[in-house]
Amino acid sequence: MPMRHADLSVAPKRILIIKLRHHGDMLLTTPVINNLRHHYPDCEIDILLYKETEAILRAHPAISVIHAIDRAWKKQGFVFHLKQELGLIKAIRRRRYDIVINLADQWRSAIITWASGAPCRIGYAFSKRRSAVWRQAHTHLVPTDNFGQLHTVEQNLAILAPLNLAIDNDRTSMHYSPSDDRVGREKLAAAGVTGAYIVIQPTSRWRYKCWDDAKVAALIDGLGEYNLSIVLTAAPDKKERQMIDHIQSLSIGSDAVSLAGELTLPQLAAVIDHARLFIGVDSAPMHMAAALDTPCIALFGPTKLQHWRPWNENSTVIWAGDFAALPRPDTIDTNTHERYLSAIPVESVLQAAKSYLT
Template identity: 65%
Template sequence: MATSSSIPASFAPRKILLIKLRHHGDMLLTTPVIEALRQRYPQAAVDVLLYKETLPMLQAHPHIRQLRFIDRKWKNEGTLAHLRHEAALLKAIRQEGYDLVINLADQWRSAIITALSGAPVRIGFAYNKRRNAFWQRAHTHLVSTSNHSQLHTVEQNLAALQPLNIPFSGFPAAMHYSESDWSHTQTVLAQSKVTRPYIVIQPTSRWIFKCWEDDKVAGLIAALASEQIDIVLTAAPDKKELAMIDHILSLCPGKAISLAGKLSLPQLASLIDHARLFIGVDSAPMHMAAALDTPCIALFGPTKLKQWRPWGDNNQVIWAGDYAPLPSPDSINTRTETRYLSAIPLDDVVKAARNYLDE
């Protein structure tokens, strides 16, 4: 039966498995937990279990020994092959002999893996939707989520460390990339004739409701473009996002250079790391900019701002809710074409950008 009691200070795990099965930005926001564990247990090896598509977010992290993954495409191989993959993963985890498993996920699959890991200490969250005997037996310690609505996602993740008597503040997020990532990015910049200091603007998201209007993005580019600085646009290699970039470029011809879809996530991190300024919407690249301590202007709409604002000190949030009423984040149809950021005035974003550039 899971408890909320503290784990003895003498507990010294040799092998730790951290489980988080979410999107790219979510994985980046687990890095403060990795740093907290490294500081508390410097002798321990820390592994992470995540979805395969999010591997690039953590693959260069120097304090992760091994990344284990679940491929969501396994189910496309048929039931038998899918079960074989799952069984092989469970076998590998059991054979590793973890001393501590920290389950930051809320899926049944993560609870099953935690329960069958064989780890003597298994920490998870006491989610309201998981109030049942199996979830309790899967974990030796459950941490309350009663105050999660008041916490940033980083703080929520760090709260899982309470039974280990590790504080849930004071740990930065981190985005790492390799020298070869930056070397490749420099080559792409040179080929694209980016020779001056540059601003990165990421106006796209896989969800349209998180995006600003294309004409305002074009107006921002036109206002900031100068002989002293280049404007670089980025986006995921998604057809809709690439079409949005093309439309923005058509509204301000010759004012910006697109690297949309041309860089991997670690290469994009290297691009952002060397930028004068990052301007973007609520997205994984925005969290990357904050983690890299690149000056960041983040445009937000009906997202849970307290949980998802950029984690760090070198950023400014411009929230559409300061200019017009917004619907509740929980009521949003994520497939809507409505751009709730439309209330944000162009002039305010230009002014914020110039304040950073004039420093």
């Protein structure tokens, strides 16, 4: 299929967005999706992502087709992997996109962008990608010189500059289906939660982002005065579930219930959506709470706050760096077992919770 020529004065019929990152990153692409839908209401908007993150965007009403890369392909051998990659490119080319928006920084995403055959192919002018190959893959490159001062949402929205689109709304959005809502309510009821509740998500795939188990337990006990159920959530990961069990064992005066590993991400979104308050560490559920406008207390350690803080005005960030010296985020060994959030006092989190609950 020969390359077509771009005519940006004509409303596109199909747009593909490429983002190959983690769950939270995918949620932070939703302002791009939402603005494209606002300006091009009749356009089909598709997305290419990693298969494991599909649940974050599956229920988004503006998305027509989801293309997914399964990172397990490579475990099936070279021939199988190559066949799947070529099949993906063929599926993308068959869609005949007018615009491809590459929000990723991988060479893989650039190759797919170029191979799409789209007449308009927008990417970022990353300093680490200053090459003829990267330039050839894109027809428009957006400068990234000021990205150090921008939130990830603002970085993502900058990709729309070549289209001359006014930013109508920069809010993130999290969608779930009626069945997700029903399952969430059923899980709560089965756990004995029939009234108002607080969701606490103390876990992360990276231990350095976690608070001390004993302090989480003390927080749970301290919240007892509000007569609200406490719901603990976590991923299905064995270590995360063990962490939840340990926290429950340390809690003295509370009957906190655990839904750790029992909810899909959309079901978790439904549970968070109906909560009085969400308290959690830097993780995808924290970004979900912000997107759902559930009051949110976010605990941060050596993370780039400017990039990853909750993107709404109904949140409070408690940063461990206000209580102790922290290493620079770029120097962190992500496999460390050290918990840099341990400097955060329980009382600071309780005070923040009080401001939302009274």
